[in-house]
Amino acid sequence: MNIKGVEIGAGQPKVVVSFTNHSKETIDEEIESALSHQGIFDIVEIRSDAFDALSHEEHIKLVNHIVDEMKDYPIIYTYRTLNEGGKGQKTAAEYESLLNAVLEQCSVDIIDIEFFKYEDIVDNLVQKAKEKGVGVILSQHDFKDTPHFDEMMATYMNMYERGGDILKLAYKPSDGRDVLSVLSAVHDAREKFNCQIVGIAMGEMGRITRLAGGVFGSCLTYGYISHKAAPGQVHAEVLKENLKIFE
Numbered sequence: 001m002n003i004k005g006v007e008i009g010a011g012q013p014k015v016v017v018s019f020t021n022h023s024k025e026t027i028d029e030e031i032e033s034a035l036s037h038q039g040i041f042d043i044v045e046i047r048s049d050a051f052d053a054l055s056h057e058e059h060i061k062l063v064n065h066i067v068d069e070m071k072d073y074p075i076i077y078t079y080r081t082l083n084e085g086g087k088g089q090k091t092a093a094e095y096e097s098l099l100n101a102v103l104e105q106c107s108v109d110i111i112d113i114e115f116f117k118y119e120d121i122v123d124n125l126v127q128k129a130k131e132k133g134v135g136v137i138l139s140q141h142d143f144k145d146t147p148h149f150d151e152m153m154a155t156y157m158n159m160y161e162r163g164g165d166i167l168k169l170a171y172k173p174s175d176g177r178d179v180l181s182v183l184s185a186v187h188d189a190r191e192k193f194n195c196q197i198v199g200i201a202m203g204e205m206g207r208i209t210r211l212a213g214g215v216f217g218s219c220l221t222y223g224y225i226s227h228k229a230a231p232g233q234v235h236a237e238v239l240k241e242n243l244k245i246f247e
């Protein structure tokens with residue numbers, strides 16, 4: 001998958017930095033900080049669940065502002081709901097209509113769709129993204145637990161069958177065995193399905209998945225420049241530097 005010269009799924013996992021601020025002013029600080037750290041990240045994720053206090057029009061305008069300012073980088077649009085560890089309070093219907101509007105009105109490259117929404121919402125959004133030529137991440141997060149390996153494999157398979165280009169699972173491990181399960185599932189899903197895979201074990205215990213996930217087949221690793229977007233995230237500079245070990 002090649003977007004703006006970034007080959008996702010080849011070589012080392014690509015470093016994604018999340019923009020998590022909530023207003024034009026604070027987003028401008030994140031943009032400035034990112035632009036002064038070029039070379040340590042490959043992709044920008046807009047965590048638009050931070051924009052809940054904005055009107056619909058302001059939300060779309062701010063997304064377009066980031067897309068313009070960061071135009072040399074592939075852009076992932078993510079609205080992470082409360083249920084999946086984000087700040088987003090929109091109902092399922094509001095979520096669907098927001099993501100539809102983003103697909104219509106913003107030049108994002110990839111859209112992150114939460115997989116455990118109502119089936120028809122996911123299917124409609126996947127179809128719309130395909131029509132618009134936007135890549136699809138299907139994602140699932142649990143900030144409290146890690147499911148059994150078989151359940152992770154079943155989720156990857158369902159995501160694959162429903163049309164995800166990148167299938168992403170992120171869980172909170174209780175012990176090292178959970179971390180190994182996440183990495184095993186990444187490995188097996190990468191072998192089995194003809195698409196890109198991401199597996200993250202969150203928290204300090206799971207950091208190895210952010211640094212060494214590529215060995216098992218993870219294509220993206222999420223880090224930060226200004227603020228962590230999830231527990232266990234590593235600064236993008238440290239990620240980029242350490243990924244060199246695996247070259």
Ligand SMILES: O=C1C[C@@](O)(C(=O)O)C[C@@H](O)[C@@H]1O
Pocket residue numbers: 018045047078080112139141168170200202222223229230231233
């Ligand atoms: O899904 C992910 C991964 C993540 O939760 C992490 O653990 O780094 C951070 C989120 O911003 C992103 O959407």
